[in-house]
Amino acid sequence: MDNYNASLDTLFHALADPTRRAVVQRLVKGPAPVKELAAPYDMALPSFMKHISVLEEAGLIASKKQGRVRTCTFNPDKLAAAEKWFDDQRTIWASRFDNLDTLLTTLQGETDET
């Protein structure tokens, strides 16, 4: 549990930045070299590499250097953890609203009878 929470902590920090979110979205489609990932951004390579390290530390992506090319790949397990939390929240709200549907129906039934 502790490990799970710690990893979520870094995960949310990692995803709090728009550049990093865009990189993850790109990598969901398939692996890509750092050079290609950095191309859309008006940013020095060292700055971009910092984003890559944050994503790697969060476990969202992995990278591997072959020759002079560093290729990044997406790690789906980590994002699944965050998605699970939001799914759980959605379930809570859905359950609460189902209760309210029930109550509203009951209340309207009472009004109709009088």
Add this chain to the structure above:
Amino acid sequence: MKPDLRFDFIADMQKSTLTVRREFAAKRQLVWDCYTKCELLDQWYAPKPLTTKTKSFDFNEGGHWHFAMIDPNGTHYWSRTDYETITPIDGYTGYDGFTDETGVINPDLPRSHINMTFTDKGDHTLTETVVSYNAPEDLQTVIDMGMEDGMTSTLERLDELLVKLTA
């Protein structure tokens, strides 16, 4: 039996907000009452299989609702909603916080700001709840808590209450 009612659930991690929209098959005044009277709130607010119990209630600007959500083992999860602004029957704003049984807000846990709006949609009512946290770290703290409580893992089989109603 359940009509096709709109339900949007949008999480924005960058802004640390949750936006929840839900349509109800009832007039706005009735939906408003269900949100603003504790004898009605007690009947629906906690998600299954938890139940809601109000300890004190004052629906006025500056007032608050102190309540517990109780799980099947009898564990009480105490919360408090403080009402900031109220515009019947259009909406209200306030803060949700975690408390103990006496209603004292736990300063170590983040509070969230709540903005509730109610609008007509034909004969139905559309509600929108925007839950905002001050920072991603605050949202994170709440996420971690939810996991520790195990509250989120026990929620299932919602349809049983619909069956209960028709019986």
